[in-house]
Amino acid sequence: MSQQNSNYVFLMDCADFAEAQVVKSYLTSQGFHPRVRDEQTRGVAPHFGQLLGKLTLEIPEHEYIDASLLMESQEKPRVQIVTESAYDTQGMAKKALWNAILGCTLVPLICNFYSMMLGYRVLRHEVPLSKTSRNRLLLAIVFNSIGFFLWLTFGPQILNLKI
Known part of the structure; x- marks a missing residue:
């Protein structure tokens, strides 16, 4: 042929x-x-x-x-580089998710920034990301985005209310 x-x-x-x-x-x-x-x-x-x-x-x-x-x-065999155990970074990803949720509802911005910091640490230490960590970090990003939008849009109006 x-x-x-x-x-x-x-x-x-x-x-x-x-x-x-x-x-x-x-x-x-x-x-x-x-x-x-x-x-x-x-x-x-x-x-x-x-x-x-x-x-x-x-x-x-x-x-x-x-x-x-x-x-x-x-092809050379691929080496998975993990400096911390997967459970440690998955736990950090879970903390990032919960802090993002808290940042949307109770403690604005501070929890969101802490969530972003934890997410960065997970990304830095877990290579490649496990499915659990990836899903938790994606949800944390969604909640952080919602939290930042809500608190930066409506926060000044809420804080100006006098009781």
Whole structure:
């Protein structure tokens, strides 16, 4: 089957143009026929790179299995870096969520700022984020946004009320 008549399928996403060129060159040297989607556009107008998103490396469908096995054999094992235990950071994420909720209702702004500080500590110490921490931090962001909006919009009016 010739290269022009074959269907191309997704092989991998590359972080940048240089990585895509290195992987494409390696696969070509191994006898494969890869292509980088939107390669001409990126070569002529590299400033469009952010608009086009990630670089996608494609391979003819009949070469997919062999190329993916070759790429997997070259991939280094990924190391998960966690400086604190997951339970500690998940607990911190839970505190961030509760402080965000309290910032919306009882203690404005102070709890929201404390929640943001805890969220930052979780993001700094837990790499990659666990699903539990991610969900708690997303909810904390929602509640912090609501809290800041409510208290910064209506807070001055509430404080000017005389009882």
